[in-house]
Amino acid sequence: KIRICSNKALLNLTWIQVAELINEETGQSFGESAYRKWFQNFADGLEYASESQAETDEILLELKAERKKLEIAKLQMQDQKREYKSYLRHEGRLDHLLQEMLASIKEDMNTKKPLEWIKPILKEDSKGVLTLLLSDLHMGMVTDNHWNKYNNDVFYERLSQLTLEVLEYQKVTNTKEIHVFELGDAISGVIHRMTKLTETEDAVKSTQKVAEALSELVSVLANTFETVHYYNVKGNHDRVAARKEEEVKTESFHSFIVWYMEMRLEKHENVIFHNNDIDSEMIVANILGRDYFAVHGHLDGLGKVVQDLTMMTKRFPTAVFIGHYHKNYENEIHNVDLIMNGSFGGTDDYAKDARLTSKAHQKLLWLDENGRKATFYIKFN
Numbered sequence: 001k002i003r004i005c006s007n008k009a010l011l012n013l014t015w016i017q018v019a020e021l022i023n024e025e026t027g028q029s030f031g032e033s034a035y036r037k038w039f040q041n042f043a044d045g046l047e048y049a050s051e052s053q054a055e056t057d058e059i060l061l062e063l064k065a066e067r068k069k070l071e072i073a074k075l076q077m078q079d080q081k082r083e084y085k086s087y088l089r090h091e092g093r094l095d096h097l098l099q100e101m102l103a104s105i106k107e108d109m110n111t112k113k114p115l116e117w118i119k120p121i122l123k124e125d126s127k128g129v130l131t132l133l134l135s136d137l138h139m140g141m142v143t144d145n146h147w148n149k150y151n152n153d154v155f156y157e158r159l160s161q162l163t164l165e166v167l168e169y170q171k172v173t174n175t176k177e178i179h180v181f182e183l184g185d186a187i188s189g190v191i192h193r194m195t196k197l198t199e200t201e202d203a204v205k206s207t208q209k210v211a212e213a214l215s216e217l218v219s220v221l222a223n224t225f226e227t228v229h230y231y232n233v234k235g236n237h238d239r240v241a242a243r244k245e246e247e248v249k250t251e252s253f254h255s256f257i258v259w260y261m262e263m264r265l266e267k268h269e270n271v272i273f274h275n276n277d278i279d280s281e282m283i284v285a286n287i288l289g290r291d292y293f294a295v296h297g298h299l300d301g302l303g304k305v306v307q308d309l310t311m312m313t314k315r316f317p318t319a320v321f322i323g324h325y326h327k328n329y330e331n332e333i334h335n336v337d338l339i340m341n342g343s344f345g346g347t348d349d350y351a352k353d354a355r356l357t358s359k360a361h362q363k364l365l366w367l368d369e370n371g372r373k374a375t376f377y378i379k380f381n
Helices: 002-006 013-026 032-113 152-171 197-222 253-264 305-313 349-353
Strands: 129-134 177-182 228-233 271-273 283-287 290-295 321-324 331-333 334-340 363-370 371-379
Touching: 002 013, 002 032, 013 152, 013 177, 013 228, 129 152, 152 253, 152 363, 152 371, 177 197, 177 283, 177 349, 177 363, 228 283, 305 321, 305 334, 305 371, 334 371
Parallel strands: 129 177, 177 228, 228 271, 290 321, 321 334
Antiparallel strands: 129 363, 283 290, 331 334, 363 371
């Protein structure tokens, strides 16, 4: 019945002929109207079924799409939960660090004598200023190899030598003003893998020690120079997060150091602490009418640091100061001096194994209105 009725037009049959054929094959005696109406209902049902199937397929596709969205949302929620837990761990670690730091500083302030300050009297015929570059102090680092020995005792010995040489060069140059650029990595990164509470506390103690040492250095300078300008930028070894991936740009042990120094030297009227207004990892200083930039160096390549900083700030510096690379290096790019400072801590085991030995040193620059007059190379024994 379905085959004959479906092919009625193809076979060139009338409904009467259709009825005759079907009746002959089935022994029925229905008229053409019965078969015509039956097939019309069948065709309507077939069309409905097809449409229903199409709608079902469309619904299934939509359901699959919605299920995919749900799976994606589920994965996103899991990622957010992991991120939030990581954030809570980080916040807990930060809170612990702050509490340790505050308790330690409070105890330290009660036991240490205030740093005394007497306004210095200098001659009027002073010319130029001194600029001290301090970088890669790595307080807390311990190493003993053929090229270098370094520990906390050596740290204080070198800082004492540096202080004495700066005072000697002040007499030679008869300068009234000094600019101190602390270029990061004040503490050693090997001690702040904070997977254990003791390592966290060690990092806090090292931060406090280097902050006190720098405060005492600046205090001595403030009793010798008419004005002391202090600039600082953080490095890659003094971040709060143990893992680089967890680092938050504004969180660093370096921030605690500056905060401590400002409290310790609050009575020193001639000490000026400068903030990094453009970026926390970039110093922009104006000395005797000229711009000087300074960075730690872990974010910069030597071949383009001058160009990058110039383009980023839209300012043309006289010189760029940089640390991080632990070696003596200088270059000139289109009349801009690139001056690299050495490592205060010197060659450690990592550098030794990488065949990157270098002399432990820092630099003291004599500047005037025209730029650099001289560089004093302070090499440690």
